[in-house]
Amino acid sequence: MADVLDEVYAVIADRKVNPQEGSYTTSLYNHRKGIDKVLEKIGEESTELIIAAKNGGEKEIIGECADLFFHAMVLLAAKDIPFEKIKGEFERRRK
Template identity: 50%
Template sequence: MDVLDELFDVIESRKADLPEDSYTTRLFTHEKGENYVLEKLGEETTEVILAAKDDDTEELAAESADLVYHLLVLLSMKGMDLDDLRAELEARR
């Protein structure tokens, strides 16, 4: 299992258990619902772009990780998983 699989498993676990002290729980239970995660994706995308523009590779890696995390949360919200993403990427190869 790689780090993305592990992260997705944690996201799925948080979705099922909704521990109170979890940021992921807050994403799943926010009053704005899915729109909150979509806003976070937009925010993280902007931060990735700015880090790339500034040639800040350390910040680019950090913001890219944030972007991927929020994307995985959205996939989970939509009932999708990494296999769905892998299948699409493989189909494009």
């Protein structure tokens, strides 16, 4: 699983320095609200995950969780925090 998350993060980080027209990730970085738009999306996706967990099935929960992970990764890249540091934190906590 880490491999696919690493790949997704790499694309997200690349969109920051190499914007591509039509890219959803690029649109988040270029939004007039700036980082506030990314934070807004994290809040929205968190709420949707909670609702899915309460009322939805497995498919909805998985989809909303993936959406939340994605937007959290956009935040990390926006703040220049390498994904490796998050993985390192999980490793530290596992010990």
